[in-house]
Amino acid sequence: MAEDSANSLWYEFKKGLWQDIPPFRLVLGTCPTLAVTNSIKNGIAMGLATLFVLICSNVAISALRKYVAVQVRIALYVVIIALFVTLADMFLAAMFPPISKALGPYVPLIVVNCIILGRAEAFAQKNAVVPSLMDALGIGLGFTMSLASMGFVRELLGFGTLLNFRVLGDWFEPWIVMILPAGAFVVFGSFIALVNWISHRKAAGSSSM
Amino acid sequence: MEEKTAEIKQGARLVVASSPHMRSVDSVPGIMHTVVMALFPVVAASVYYFGLRALLIIVVAVVSCLVTEYAVQKIRNKPVTIHDGSAIITGMLIGLMLPAGFPLFGVFLGSFFAIAVGKQLFGGLGFNIFNPALLGRAFMQATYPVLITTWVSPRTVQKAVDAVSAATPLALWKFEAKATLLSDLFFGNVAGSLGETSVIAILIGGLYLRWKGYVNWKLPLGYLGSMAVVSGIFWLYDPLRFASPLFHLCAGGAMLGAWFMVTDMVTSPTTPLGQWIFAIGGGVLAIIIRLFGGLPEGVMYSILFMNAFVPLINKHTRPKVFGEGVKE
Numbered sequence: 001m002a003e004d005s006a007n008s009l010w011y012e013f014k015k016g017l018w019q020d021i022p023p024f025r026l027v028l029g030t031c032p033t034l035a036v037t038n039s040i041k042n043g044i045a046m047g048l049a050t051l052f053v054l055i056c057s058n059v060a061i062s063a064l065r066k067y068v069a070v071q072v073r074i075a076l077y078v079v080i081i082a083l084f085v086t087l088a089d090m091f092l093a094a095m096f097p098p099i100s101k102a103l104g105p106y107v108p109l110i111v112v113n114c115i116i117l118g119r120a121e122a123f124a125q126k127n128a129v130v131p132s133l134m135d136a137l138g139i140g141l142g143f144t145m146s147l148a149s150m151g152f153v154r155e156l157l158g159f160g161t162l163l164n165f166r167v168l169g170d171w172f173e174p175w176i177v178m179i180l181p182a183g184a185f186v187v188f189g190s191f192i193a194l195v196n197w198i199s200h201r202k203a204a205g206s207s208s209m
Numbered sequence: 210m211e212e213k214t215a216e217i218k219q220g221a222r223l224v225v226a227s228s229p230h231m232r233s234v235d236s237v238p239g240i241m242h243t244v245v246m247a248l249f250p251v252v253a254a255s256v257y258y259f260g261l262r263a264l265l266i267i268v269v270a271v272v273s274c275l276v277t278e279y280a281v282q283k284i285r286n287k288p289v290t291i292h293d294g295s296a297i298i299t300g301m302l303i304g305l306m307l308p309a310g311f312p313l314f315g316v317f318l319g320s321f322f323a324i325a326v327g328k329q330l331f332g333g334l335g336f337n338i339f340n341p342a343l344l345g346r347a348f349m350q351a352t353y354p355v356l357i358t359t360w361v362s363p364r365t366v367q368k369a370v371d372a373v374s375a376a377t378p379l380a381l382w383k384f385e386a387k388a389t390l391l392s393d394l395f396f397g398n399v400a401g402s403l404g405e406t407s408v409i410a411i412l413i414g415g416l417y418l419r420w421k422g423y424v425n426w427k428l429p430l431g432y433l434g435s436m437a438v439v440s441g442i443f444w445l446y447d448p449l450r451f452a453s454p455l456f457h458l459c460a461g462g463a464m465l466g467a468w469f470m471v472t473d474m475v476t477s478p479t480t481p482l483g484q485w486i487f488a489i490g491g492g493v494l495a496i497i498i499r500l501f502g503g504l505p506e507g508v509m510y511s512i513l514f515m516n517a518f519v520p521l522i523n524k525h526t527r528p529k530v531f532g533e534g535v536k537e
Contacts, residue, residue: 173312173315173356175352175353176351176352177351178352182351183351
């Protein structure tokens, strides 16, 4: 029994990292994915802020799930999410002003990030606190990884740098398009294609065995 | 065909065939190779004005397009169609739309994007929404915005390693209020993209295509005509502030676009009314961008913009079948 629940907890965590990885498989949370991934640093900061909000809101909503009237649940979820978003926003502004400035309005906009409301609706309101926590950890880390990998490609090609450290020499002429919205869409589409391609190959491999 | 007639003459058998009964002798490779022929005067003019560097850029673009098409079709397990000539044309047009000093890696990147994203992702020739060459050029415009607007003066590339950089006639007019001699524009003795400067070379190629019957006259006429009318109205209103229609027709990419890109069979509408809407809309847009936009040139974006509307135009200009829609 204990093993079972450990396995299912591990599953709830793991699914966010590949099977349900938010922007690339669920195509949720695309707004921050496109808007703030022009560098790795911004991508990771955005991902971690979302991870924090997701964990707190999932746990809170899961804990309150038996006391909430169904008719008003969405309103309550938004208020809960807004509370943690405000905390994250103020924390960033106080501790990391440059990052807060770079992310601009996208930190407050986490309130309307559909990943968070989606996990609340699809998972936290039906499950106990610990599975909800694992679910939030997995999805949040998957989201952070996705934003970081988008930021990796865009920063490398758009500026020739990684984490502000110049890795490509003077011969490299930066691809300005990669730091523009158009480049974000191109990279996003390429990542979706890559993730689909890998999982198709995986599926084909496992079915033939 | 001869066998069938022979059979009919013998009266051996009743021949039942499904439509189409009349077939054109045109084929995709035939049309494409005629377009390649039509582009030769333009290529020759670009080599004349910008030296062998122009030829190098065009060759690199063509080879990159062919390699990309081959690679994508191999990866996707599709029949390889590089022999049909469409990738050659895309490559030639990309090369002709770039400035002489453009880096060769950029030429490759634009060609790769044009074929891989602009054409093969949509399903290959005949399925692409946007003109692949223009899409590649637009990608380059966003990727290397400085390099792609670093023009060189004509006939300076051979003489020195560092060619003399210069502004295009449109940029001169827009930002410095300087006019350019119409004769220079007509023969191509101005700064600009390799293939867009020489009006006479483009006209020779375009009229050859028209003579071969592969250009629908509505498209260049509608595009250039609406450009002339709209710019003419502004010119009559204030000839000092706005350039003459003749200048607008001869400067920039208007001629190259009107003859070789607006007329792209895949990305232009199929109905006569739709072709008028498409061509006139593009011409008006190009002039509006030139006169009021931030950029000096608007031909590329105007054609791409109208490309996006082609499915919609086709849908709403479909001719009615006889008797359809009559009230009882």
